[in-house]
Amino acid sequence: MPFIPVILWTDALIYLLLALVVLFAWYVRGRPHLAAPWKRVAQSRSGMVAATVLAAYLVVGLFDSIHFRLPLEGNGAKRVYSVEALSVLDVLVTPLRSRVEKTYSAPLAAYSFAKETVQLPDGKEIREFPRLKYGGANLRDPAQQRFADITRRVFYSLMLAALAWIVIAAMVVRLAAMRRQGNFRGTAIALWRGESEIPWNAILTTLGVLMLCTFPVAILSEHYHVFGTDKVGQDVLYLSLKSIRTGLIIGTLTTLVMLPFALAMGIMAGYFRGWVDDSIQYFYTTLSSIPDVLLIAAAVLMMQVFMDSHPQRFPTITERADFRLLFLCIILGVTSWTSLCRLLRGETLKLRELEYIQAAHAFGVSHMRIMARHILPNVMHIVLITVVLSFSGLVLAEAVLTYVGVGVDPSMISFGNMINSARLEMAREPAVWWSLFAAFLFMFVLVLAANLFADAVRDAFDPRVRVAGGLPEQKR
Amino acid sequence: MINYIIRRVIYAIPILIGVNIITFALFFVVNTPDDIARMQLGVKRVTPEAVANWKHEHGYDRPLLYNASAQGMSRFTDTIFYRKSVKMFAFDFGLSDDGRDIAYEIRTRMGPSLAIAVPVFVIGLLVNISFALLIAFFRATYLDFWGVVLCVAMMSISGLFYIIGGQYLVSKLWNLVPISGFDFGLDMPKFVILPVVVGVIAGIGSGTRWYRTIFLEEINKDYVRTARAKGLSEIRVLFKHVLNNAMIPILTGVVVIIPLLFLGSLITESFFGIPGLGSYTIDAINSQDFAVVRAMVFIGSVLYIVGLILTDISYTMVDPRIRLV
Numbered sequence: 001m002p003f004i005p006v007i008l009w010t011d012a013l014i015y016l017l018l019a020l021v022v023l024f025a026w027y028v029r030g031r032p033h034l035a036a037p038w039k040r041v042a043q044s045r046s047g048m049v050a051a052t053v054l055a056a057y058l059v060v061g062l063f064d065s066i067h068f069r070l071p072l073e074g075n076g077a078k079r080v081y082s083v084e085a086l087s088v089l090d091v092l093v094t095p096l097r098s099r100v101e102k103t104y105s106a107p108l109a110a111y112s113f114a115k116e117t118v119q120l121p122d123g124k125e126i127r128e129f130p131r132l133k134y135g136g137a138n139l140r141d142p143a144q145q146r147f148a149d150i151t152r153r154v155f156y157s158l159m160l161a162a163l164a165w166i167v168i169a170a171m172v173v174r175l176a177a178m179r180r181q182g183n184f185r186g187t188a189i190a191l192w193r194g195e196s197e198i199p200w201n202a203i204l205t206t207l208g209v210l211m212l213c214t215f216p217v218a219i220l221s222e223h224y225h226v227f228g229t230d231k232v233g234q235d236v237l238y239l240s241l242k243s244i245r246t247g248l249i250i251g252t253l254t255t256l257v258m259l260p261f262a263l264a265m266g267i268m269a270g271y272f273r274g275w276v277d278d279s280i281q282y283f284y285t286t287l288s289s290i291p292d293v294l295l296i297a298a299a300v301l302m303m304q305v306f307m308d309s310h311p312q313r314f315p316t317i318t319e320r321a322d323f324r325l326l327f328l329c330i331i332l333g334v335t336s337w338t339s340l341c342r343l344l345r346g347e348t349l350k351l352r353e354l355e356y357i358q359a360a361h362a363f364g365v366s367h368m369r370i371m372a373r374h375i376l377p378n379v380m381h382i383v384l385i386t387v388v389l390s391f392s393g394l395v396l397a398e399a400v401l402t403y404v405g406v407g408v409d410p411s412m413i414s415f416g417n418m419i420n421s422a423r424l425e426m427a428r429e430p431a432v433w434w435s436l437f438a439a440f441l442f443m444f445v446l447v448l449a450a451n452l453f454a455d456a457v458r459d460a461f462d463p464r465v466r467v468a469g470g471l472p473e474q475k476r
Numbered sequence: 477m478i479n480y481i482i483r484r485v486i487y488a489i490p491i492l493i494g495v496n497i498i499t500f501a502l503f504f505v506v507n508t509p510d511d512i513a514r515m516q517l518g519v520k521r522v523t524p525e526a527v528a529n530w531k532h533e534h535g536y537d538r539p540l541l542y543n544a545s546a547q548g549m550s551r552f553t554d555t556i557f558y559r560k561s562v563k564m565f566a567f568d569f570g571l572s573d574d575g576r577d578i579a580y581e582i583r584t585r586m587g588p589s590l591a592i593a594v595p596v597f598v599i600g601l602l603v604n605i606s607f608a609l610l611i612a613f614f615r616a617t618y619l620d621f622w623g624v625v626l627c628v629a630m631m632s633i634s635g636l637f638y639i640i641g642g643q644y645l646v647s648k649l650w651n652l653v654p655i656s657g658f659d660f661g662l663d664m665p666k667f668v669i670l671p672v673v674v675g676v677i678a679g680i681g682s683g684t685r686w687y688r689t690i691f692l693e694e695i696n697k698d699y700v701r702t703a704r705a706k707g708l709s710e711i712r713v714l715f716k717h718v719l720n721n722a723m724i725p726i727l728t729g730v731v732v733i734i735p736l737l738f739l740g741s742l743i744t745e746s747f748f749g750i751p752g753l754g755s756y757t758i759d760a761i762n763s764q765d766f767a768v769v770r771a772m773v774f775i776g777s778v779l780y781i782v783g784l785i786l787t788d789i790s791y792t793m794v795d796p797r798i799r800l801v
Contacts, residue, residue, distance in 0.1 A: 426648070
């Protein structure tokens with residue numbers, strides 16, 4: 001085999017989650033009462049714009065979640081494999097990963113940020129800004145040519161983006177025309193005016209803007225460091241792309257690991273009441289009375305001690321970092337499941353008095369079955385709203401926790417680590433702003449999209465909004 | 477009322493015992509004191525003597541729960557659990573792992589923490605509620621729409637960005653106030669103003685949106701329509717009726733935070749170099765001083781429970797329908 005696959009815990013879980021989502025979507029398809037709120041999400045303009053952006057992030061994150069180890073040398077049985085686990089994304093952006101400069105360089109620069117002593121051919125030494133090894137290496141005289149070269153490339157990439165967008169838009173219109181059995185021109189006008197159930201005009205516009213932004217970056221990154229390089233000369237764009245996976249995993253796996261506990265405990269407490277309720281309430285009140293940061297800090301510190309005293313369990317750095325990431329997800333889940341549990345308990349208390357549950361009792365349906373078949377489906381909207389609402393907060397929390405020193409492993413590329421290692425750079429003269437800028441920009445877009453999507457989901461699923469009738473904007 | 481408070485305080489005891497057991501389990505059972513000692517000593521090859529020595533110095537060389545070699549009551553008191561965990565109930569935190577008195581540190585560091593946290597809290601609350609009332613007044617207009625958009629955008633920005641950006645702009649570019657540091661007396665405003673302003677701005681997005689939701693929920697209720705039908709002006713309706721009735725949901729979220737203000741803010745204090753409890757905690761985490769982290773966990777939960785009790789009491793003040801018995 002040319003490579004050995006490395007299955008990290010988080011990789012497996014994220015694909016398990018993806019499989020669950022696909023399965024759920026397939027299940028919902030044939031059931032109109034379940035599909036109805038999702039239709040409302042799909043009709044929400046801001047929701048679909050956000051979903052488009054999130055999908056772009058998700059693609060990057062998923063590509064970054066397939067790991068393997070490449071062979072170093074040798075053949076057949078004697079082949080030696082690299083200890084470094086690479087992901088598909090790493091391979092796709094090999095140029096970004098491998099073109100490492102000496103130290104800082106500004107975005108799109110051809111010269112280094114720091115002066116260096118350079119030896120001239122005639123033996124004299126002068127202090128100057130040396131040329132970068134890769135950034136702008138295609139230019140003979142950067143001072144003259146750089147601007148023209150960048151303009152030319154940006155122009156070329158914008159044309160390419162527009163072309164690609166037209167192809168995609170035409171395909172969408174073609175499919176829509178086939179569905180509504182209209183002609184191409186009429187459908188295109190209808191979609192443009194927003195006369196479709198799903199706001200295709202908003203989605204296509206977002207896609208267009210995304211492509212107009214990403215194409216120039218992609219094409220420029222062939223010859224330049226678009227977001228500059230950091231202290232050790234790594235391309236900041238590469239670091240930002242790699243950070244996406246960490247953010248996505250923290251945001252999604254945390255809720256995945258806490259969900260079973262919160263569901264089981266919350267429903268049981270509300271359903272059985274009595275001593276079960278008392279003990280579960282005692283348990284979550286105790287947990288929630290410890291301030292979150294401190295509980296996370298205590299747990300992560302203890303896990304570090306555990307990892308240091310059991311080094312043989314973690315053969316590679318990647319696996320060690322991955323274990324720490326997973327543990328962070330679990331402990332974040334522990335701190336955040338209590339509020340969901342409280343909500344579920346309250347809702348179950350309300351539901352268990354309703355007629356249909358009493359009817360189920362009268363028919364002799366077992367407790368387990370009532371909880372699983374009659375209560376669980378009716379509290380799922382709370383779970384869903386909580387899950388999407390907590391995503392953006394978790395992405396932001398990762399940065400803060402990593403800064404405090406109890407976040408992800410220092411060897412793992414994440415927004416928090418990027419900010420943490422760059423926080424003193426603003427004090428330099430002139431300031432090195434690009435690492436922070438890139439980290440905050442990528443994080444801001446991700447969190448903003450997540451927030452908007454969460455709002456759309458909440459508006460579609462929250463019964464309080466639905467009862468209010470056609471004007472959810474007014475009510476909220 | 478008094479009865480109620482006494483009962484709530486008694487209820488708090490099992491929760492504090494639970495917190496104590498959780499921290500005890502985390503710090504001493506999952507990882508034995510030997511592991512912690514090896515970690516603290518930090519070298520690859522640590523001699524057993526060094527470990528034993530460290531444990532003796534820091535009082536970790538006793539049995540966990542039951543000391544069979546001791547006599548009488550000290551079978552239970554001469555243990556790690558009693559010395560390190562039970563004593564916390566008397567707010568006796570002992571020495572930190574680097575040998576300083578934790579209780580003394582906490583007392584001296586409380587002031588700087590409060591000097592930042594209280595203004596951020598009070599000003600933030602006022603600003604958020606005023607903005608939310610303003611947006612609620614102009615509800616279903618473009619001002620409302622763009623206000624909410626701005627809120628969502630502001631809450632999507634990492635808190636670290638506000639701090640780093642604020643320090644860069646105000647302290648480095650404009651040279652208005654020192655970047656970091658702290659001093660009591662006349663110099664204090666100079667050091668306090670930037671963290672406070674940054675803290676307030678960082679909270680505007682989520683705060684305003686949250687209060688707006690609360691106000692809009694109230695505005696759609698019947699009593700508001702009645703008030704309008706009586707011919708009251710919209711401003712009077714908002715300030716006299718809606719604000720008063722929105723106090724309960726507002727208090728639910730707000731009062732519980734007040735005691736926790738003592739703990740300060742980890743991030744703000746560490747960025748601005750303020751010698752408060754937040755930076756104390758961060759330092760403890762970074763130097764892996766478990767005694768301090770343990771003490772802070774305990775204090776944090778005590779303050780949280782105090783906050784819950786205060787919340788209940790505050791309900792009776794704003795809502796005459798609620799009686800605590």
